[in-house]
Amino acid sequence: MQQFSTIIKPQRKWLDVDIKGLWRYRDLYFMYIRRDIVTQYKQTILGPLWYVIQPLFTTIMYMFVFGGLAGISTDGAPQPLFYLAGIVLWGYFSQCFNASSNVFASNANVFGKVYFPRLVVPLSGITSNLLKMLIQLLMFIAIYAYYCIFQPETFSPHLNWSILLFPVLVLMIAFHGMSWGLIISSLTTKYRDLTFFVQFGIQLFMYATPVIYPLSAAPEKYRDIIALNPLTPIFEAFKFSCIGCGSLDWSGLLYSTVFMIVTLFLSVIIFSRTEKNFMDTV
Numbered sequence: 001m002q003q004f005s006t007i008i009k010p011q012r013k014w015l016d017v018d019i020k021g022l023w024r025y026r027d028l029y030f031m032y033i034r035r036d037i038v039t040q041y042k043q044t045i046l047g048p049l050w051y052v053i054q055p056l057f058t059t060i061m062y063m064f065v066f067g068g069l070a071g072i073s074t075d076g077a078p079q080p081l082f083y084l085a086g087i088v089l090w091g092y093f094s095q096c097f098n099a100s101s102n103v104f105a106s107n108a109n110v111f112g113k114v115y116f117p118r119l120v121v122p123l124s125g126i127t128s129n130l131l132k133m134l135i136q137l138l139m140f141i142a143i144y145a146y147y148c149i150f151q152p153e154t155f156s157p158h159l160n161w162s163i164l165l166f167p168v169l170v171l172m173i174a175f176h177g178m179s180w181g182l183i184i185s186s187l188t189t190k191y192r193d194l195t196f197f198v199q200f201g202i203q204l205f206m207y208a209t210p211v212i213y214p215l216s217a218a219p220e221k222y223r224d225i226i227a228l229n230p231l232t233p234i235f236e237a238f239k240f241s242c243i244g245c246g247s248l249d250w251s252g253l254l255y256s257t258v259f260m261i262v263t264l265f266l267s268v269i270i271f272s273r274t275e276k277n278f279m280d281t282v
Contacts, residue, residue, distance in 0.1 A: 021117040028116055032124035036099075037131060051135045055091060059083045066212045073217045075245030078147055078155050084140050085239050086211035092133040092170070093177045093231065094202060099125030100181025101198060104189045104274070111275070118275045119268070122182060126174040133170070144242070158244030165241065169234050175260050176230060182267035186274040210235050214245050227252065230259040 022029070062083040066072045074082040100122040104111070107121055147155040188194050209231045210218070218226050226232055233252030240246040 022119060022123070025116045025120055029120050029124050029127075032121060033128045033131075036125065036128035051132050052139050055084060055087045055136050056139065058087055062087075062212055072213050075214045075216060077239075077243045077245045078151070080143055081140070081147065081155070081243050082214075082239070082245065083212060084143065085243060086235060088133060088136045088140055089169075089173055089235055089238060090206060090209065090211045091136065092129060093173045094206075095129040095132070096126045096174050096177030097181040097184075097202060099129060100178045101184040101188070102195075103182070103185045103271075105185070105195075118271070122178050126178050130170070130174065159242060162237065162241040162248050165237060169238055172234055172256060172260055173231070175264050176234075176256075179260065179264040179267040182271045183263070186267075186270045189274060210239075210246070214239070215247065216245075230256040232256075 059080055063079045067074065067079045067083070103118065103121050103125075111118065144157075148157050184194065184198050188198075206212075208226060208229050210226065215223060215226060215232060215236055233249045233256050236246035237248050237253060238246070240248045
């Protein structure tokens with residue numbers, strides 16, 4: 001019986017990411033963005049108005065529960081502005097996370113039939129959700145303008161130069177959500193039970209992030225723990241830049257940036273390794 005001495009295997013480098021392929025398949029990237037935006041509310045009556053209705057009703061609920069019943073401080077900022085500022089950022093983070101955390105499971109049929117750089121899907125997800133976030137941001141600006149014009153005795157504008165950091169903060173939120181989601185997506189191809197744990201965990205994680213409360217209102221013994229959350233300095237910086245509460249912590253932002261770079265690097269490596277054989281387990 002003839003023995004084969006040469007075995008041909010595909011090259012698998014640890015950092016085998018098809019960057020050039022992402023540019024070649026840019027048309028597919030835009031197609032995915034259009035699909036995400038059009039199909040989500042295609043057969044609904046209100047359509048894109050849900051982008052506004054959901055955060056608006058969530059804000060009202062937070063005002064009643066946390067601002068009214070629980071009496072949680074908003075550092076003197078009007079409750080609608082304070083809660084909406086947190087909701088806009090948290091909504092974008094959770095949407096980016098959700099769009100990336102089920103990439104393999106929700107696209108198994110497509111991935112098994114044709115090749116294209118798989119990173120196109122999560123990247124299109126954070127872009128399409130960015131458009132939704134901008135719509136919600138316009139609502140925040142409208143309410144902000146209302147308080148400035150019609151309620152000057154209760155609120156004065158606190159805009160400062162740090163508002164220029166807003167695009168950077170949004171970018172950090174997007175890549176935090178995508179990198180965490182990619183790691184979860186890679187793990188859930190083999191361990192499906194993790195999906196249920198993550199859905200529950202991400203809801204709880206919101207309470208470890210200063211979305212409905214300022215960091216200064218947290219009990220002092222928990223404040224350092226909450227500060228370890230890499231999203232904390234982002235939310236604090238945004239609220240500080242536009243409504244005057246929170247804080248601009250440069251060391252915290254540096255920590256969050258380093259955390260983001262490390263997790264993004266690891267997530268891309270894990271994702272690229274998983275995509276080569278995930279069809280055997282999905």
